[in-house]
Amino acid sequence: AIQMTQSPSSLSASVGDRVTITCRASQDIRNDLGWYQQKPGKAPKLLIYAASTLQSGVPSRFSGSGSGTDFILTISSLQPEDFATYYCLQDYNYPHTFGQGTKVDTK
Amino acid sequence: QVQLQESGPRLMKPSQTLSLTCSVSGGSIRSDIYYWTWIRQPAGKGLEWIGRIYTGGSTNYSPSLKSRVTISVDTSKNQLYLKVNSLTAADTAVYFCAAGDYVVVNGVYTYRLDVWGQGTTVIVSS
Numbered sequence: 001a002i003q004m005t006q007s008p009s010s011l012s013a014s015v016g017d018r019v020t021i022t023c024r025a026s027q028d029i030r031n032d033l034g035w036y037q038q039k040p041g042k043a044p045k046l047l048i049y050a051a052s053t054l055q056s057g058v059p060s061r062f063s064g065s066g067s068g069t070d071f072i073l074t075i076s077s078l079q080p081e082d083f084a085t086y087y088c089l090q091d092y093n094y095p096h097t098f099g100q101g102t103k104v105d106t107k
Numbered sequence: 108q109v110q111l112q113e114s115g116p117r118l119m120k121p122s123q124t125l126s127l128t129c130s131v132s133g134g135s136i137r138s139d140i141y142y143w144t145w146i147r148q149p150a151g152k153g154l155e156w157i158g159r160i161y162t163g164g165s166t167n168y169s170p171s172l173k174s175r176v177t178i179s180v181d182t183s184k185n186q187l188y189l190k191v192n193s194l195t196a197a198d199t200a201v202y203f204c205a206a207g208d209y210v211v212v213n214g215v216y217t218y219r220l221d222v223w224g225q226g227t228t229v230i231v232s233s
Contacts, residue, residue: 043226049219050212091218095169098154
């Protein structure tokens with residue numbers, strides 16, 4: 001199975017900060033990667049698919065980049081509602097696999 | 108867009124078989140658009156992909172669970188099912204059903220898992 005390694009596992013940031021989260025795949029997955037946001041007690045929400053395509057309704061401060069093995073999720077200016085845990089998910093082959101998550105909390 | 112709602116028992120005993128239902132509304136489970144997926148999340152931990160079914164004819168499972176898991180659909184009831192047998196405490200988790208589709212991005216079909224149920228909690232304890 002493809003291993004997805006996210007970093008950091010957690011970070012502390014302030015409103016207005018630029019935040020970057022990295023996801024590395026154990027093999028080339030082209031751009032078959034999505035990013036998800038999860039708040040406590042809620043289901044994950046799709047933010048980005050195909051590594052860089054913004055899901056409808058998601059604020060433009062979220063962006064994704066990368067292809068092959070290295071991917072980045074960027075929040076250009078962190079807002080209060082963005083404090084959450086973020087996961088990457090590869091769908092290049094089976095089994096689909098998630099990164100271990102990155103928790104973004106308040107500095 | 109479809110909506111999903113999981114249901115099933117909250118408390119199970121070790122060695123029992125878990126049966127969960129995901130009710131689909133706002134669309135047909137028979138649709139050839141969606142791939143129906145189960146994912147779980149132990150308390151305080153990350154997400155684990157269990158498997159997915161395409162009613163056009165394919166089912167795929169995580170190798171770590173394949174021997175104990177069955178995903179199926181009932182098109183007459185518009186429902187998705189998950190069965191997990193030989194339960195242990197390690198199966199304690201919130202179980203989510205989700206629906207994904209393929210869209211064209213830059214001329215290439217690409218997958219997005221964009222509809223999720225709210226999740227149902229399962230506790231395995233003697």
